[in-house]
Amino acid sequence: MTEKLLIRQLKARDAKAFEYLYRNYSESLQGVIFSVIRDKEVTKEVLQDVFLKIWNSIESHDSGKGRLFTWMLRIARNTSIDVLRSKDFGNQKKNLSDNFFVDILETNDRIDAKIDAQRMKTYVDKLKDKCQQLIDLLYFKGFTQKEASETLDIPVGTVKTRNRSCLSKLRELIPESYGR
């Protein structure tokens, strides 16, 4: 299904479109939520909240301003950060920047039709550290280009080109068959 059609059906409150959305994006959104929350049960609750927000505010989505996926990632990230700040996680509370996705990937033993965490780990391991860091900042933590350049102490223009080469490398590493 093309994104255009998916958005049109979601705006028409089509249950089948929601099902499609859930099946194609729930693991990704949950991954981002978990990378912030680091608690399996709370992550499930937040995922439901995120889908509720997506469903209820789909009218406000503007394709001209970005991808549906990008929009949903932002909702997942912001909702998670709100929950993390409002809930008392006690000793589990960690600095956001400590939650490096590669560390989380390492402890994930999921193997099923959709996810093979350790296989993905072998692909990610082949990326250079600076690639892993940049991907973590831009896609998991939602840093801006400028924030990423300041954090990694590299020029803003380098963020763009380096990110291109890092993601291209990852795409080469992930086989067509993965997760299909």
Place this chain on the structure above:
Amino acid sequence: MDVKAYIASGILELYVAGTLTELENREVYEAMQEHAEIREEVERIEQAVRQLTASVSPTNTSAYEDRIKQTVLGEDSMDETPVVPFPPQKRNWLAYSGWAAALVLGAGLFYLQQENQDLKSDIQTTEIENSYLEQQIEQANKSLDASRALVEILRDKNIGTTNLAGQTAAPEAYAKVYWNQEAQTVYIDAQGLPEPPPGKVYQVWSLKLNPLTPTSLGLLDDFAGDENKIFALTNANASEAFGITLEPAGGSESPTLEQLYTLGVVKS
């Protein structure tokens, strides 16, 4: 547009990351509409990011797909899900009926309170009316007593009646004198006299006729204020006639004959 160079610039990866400006986003979106190659590249980048982020997902989301679907879709597709949760509505109904009952009770209490107040004020009014009536009865009784006493006096066998006729000064005037010689008391019925002008007072005289000798019996004080216009005066004289004159306030030593209102001779 150099599509390959555009793709190689890395702008599409940042587009998926969501870090571009609004203007850049618009630009990429338009480029995607124009060039299928760019759109496909964006979709592939998106797929890689989706696979990567999904790889840290700790549990299979299929396990709670139904629950989340029901929660999300249940919000606005009640007719599609036959099991509609009624408890909230029931609670609402209970709450509404509770409020309604409270309102009715409140209105009832208010009504009763008003009624009570009305009754209290009715009682008060009645009490005032009662005391007023009591006063009237008392006054009537008093006046009845006075009338009875008066009748008693006038019926006394020792009493003599003398009619005083109007004179030149007041031809329409008249008066009656009831004289109890034994009690040495005269009762002047002054009903037939006009009200004296201000600064003036009626004076009653006992007269001896031969020679004409007037003796003052007293003044008809507070003429206007006296209801039955009957005045009691002491009379120890062997009166042959009675006269009433209008005198200056306080009375006079001897009658002012020009102001003789009534005069009558005692029947022997």
